Amino acid sequence: MSSAPPTSDTPLRRRLPLTGVLRVGRPSDIWFKPALSVVVAVAPPNLTLLALGRLDLAMYTMAGSLCALYAHNRPYAARARALSWVVLSMVAGLAVALVAASLTQSAVVLVTVGALLAAVQKALCDATRIGPPGNVILTFISSASLFAPQTLGQVPGHLALALAAGAWAWLIGMAPGLLRPHGPERRATAQALNATAAYAETRGTGDGHARARAAAAAAVQAAWQTLLSAGARTEPRRALERLVVRAEVALAAPADTDPNSLRTWARELRGAGPVPQTGHLSADADELLGVDAELTAPARPWWSRLGPLTPIAMRTALGCALAGYASLALGIGRPYWALVTAASLYQANVTLTWSRGVQRVVGNLAGVLLFAAVVPLAHLGPAALVLCCLAFNFGAEVLISRNYWLGSVCVTPMALLITEFTGVQEPGRLITERLVDTLVGALVGFVAAVAVTNRRAGDRVEHALDAVDRSREGAARLLAEAHPVPGALESARRSLAAALVDLRATVEAASGEWWQRALPHERVVLAEQSGHRTLAAMVRRQGLHPDRRTDTTTEGVRP
DSSP states (O other): OOOOOOOOOOOOOOOOOOOTTTTOOOTTTTTTTHHHHHHHHHHHHHHHHHHHTTTHHHHHHHHHHGGGGOOOOHHHHHHHHHHHHHHHHHHHHHHHHHHHHHOOOHHHHHHHHHHOOOOOOOHHHHHHHHOOHHHHHHHHHHHHHSOOOOOGHHHHHHHHHHHHHHHHHHHHHGGGGGTEEETTHHHHHHHHHHHHHHHHHHHTTTTHHHHHHHHHHHHHHHHHHHTSSSOOOOOOHHHHHHHHHHHHHHHHHHGOHHHHHHHHHHHHHHSOOOOOOOOHHHHHHHHHHHHHHHTOOOOOGGGGTTTGGGHHHHHHHHHHHHHHHHHTTTTOOOHHHHHOOOOOOOSSSHHHHHHHHHHHHHHHHHHHHHHHHHHHHHTTOOHHHHHHHHHHHHHOOOOOTOOOOHHHHHHHHHHHGGGGGSSSSOHHHHHHHHHHHHHHHHHHHHHHHHHHHOEEEEEEHHHHHHHHHHHHHHHHHHHSSOOTTTTTHHHHHHHHHHHHHHHHHHHHOOOOOOOOBBOHHHHHHHHHHHHHHHHHHHHHTTSSOOOOOOOOOTTTOOO
């Protein structure tokens, strides 16, 4: 095993890339889940409205139905909570937009409201780490609703439609759990095993080993996060935890690891069979005892993460507002398209925001061409319009995991067709307005990202690592004492567990931020390993697991 300490001195290249931005990658392992879910969630409400001759209400049911796109990577216990909050957030944003639309017709005021809503939605999605598609869908619905003709008397009925469709989307999102209740945890563990197998094949050497090591460390962290949020620690989940420990061992000693064994376990996890058993090592017992202790630590409330997100919220509000105002100045009838384009750009750093802007522009340009080709078919009748929208919904989710621009090729005609639910419109005008708003939103949004940057995320990671080191060293000193102060071990144990939880949250928030040093993924993994083993020693010292090893040493704890 290498004893060389991991470093974090690799500089990030501060350039705006073009090469590779449009490269098509492999699809997501679960690309079919959001694709099928959104079709099943959207089709019944839209077909019902079609039968009733009220397709003009489809925008409100779409608000709830699109919630089916969220939380597919989460364990089902966590998914149930996440989807509930997504539906409630969607309805809340829709309510603000509809009330604003009913109270004023000032486009400037409506754009301002839309920009503030976009900033709030961005901050909340990042703070709760809801995952793809993030704030974009919420902002798309609320911004479009701001410019829909509305009266106060109509608002409750429209919100009821969105809430009913959202409840249906919640059921769609939870349904796979009936057949494969541990599916998300198994996938996350398999991804960690495959990533560490790829790193093990480098034997810790070669040009690509640093990239493979960072990818493996990130996958292991993601697997632990998934398992820690999965609810009750049943025997299958404990078996998965032991597999993640094997992945950590491979990460620490790639030259002594058999990549084929890791990949074999990963393949066995893909099905519905029993979780493969790996046997037990003393390291497993140490780390899994540490996991037991970490789970007793109080969870950090999501709102405590809002402070560091202030720069991102500010750039979102500024970029969306300026994009909307610029669209109005150009005389465009749908400034919310420019607003949504700006909102969709903002990623963890300026470089990624630039890449997303390029992808958005290219995807929208191709999308309007596809719309021009399809619009004669969609104009055959309302049924054809609904079916075309469903096809584009499916296509967007199939393609977007390969590259964002590919998904935008389908999202763009879908958004244009949705505007025709209230009546057929002139295609040439729609195409022109969409192109102008896309270019305006991308340009103004990127300028706002450059003007408002967040350069302190790296410092927060270092502070979190230092906090873990201090907590672990303090715990080790207590373990070395023959008779520590009563209650001191329990206090130190909880402090270390809370520091580990905070470290993982801080790393996830800072991943990809535009700063001067690369994120120290390996150091984070090593800090978590040693922290878990220190927690294990404390648990044994406190006698919380008398059926385990009875020694009170800190063997295996890294200094």
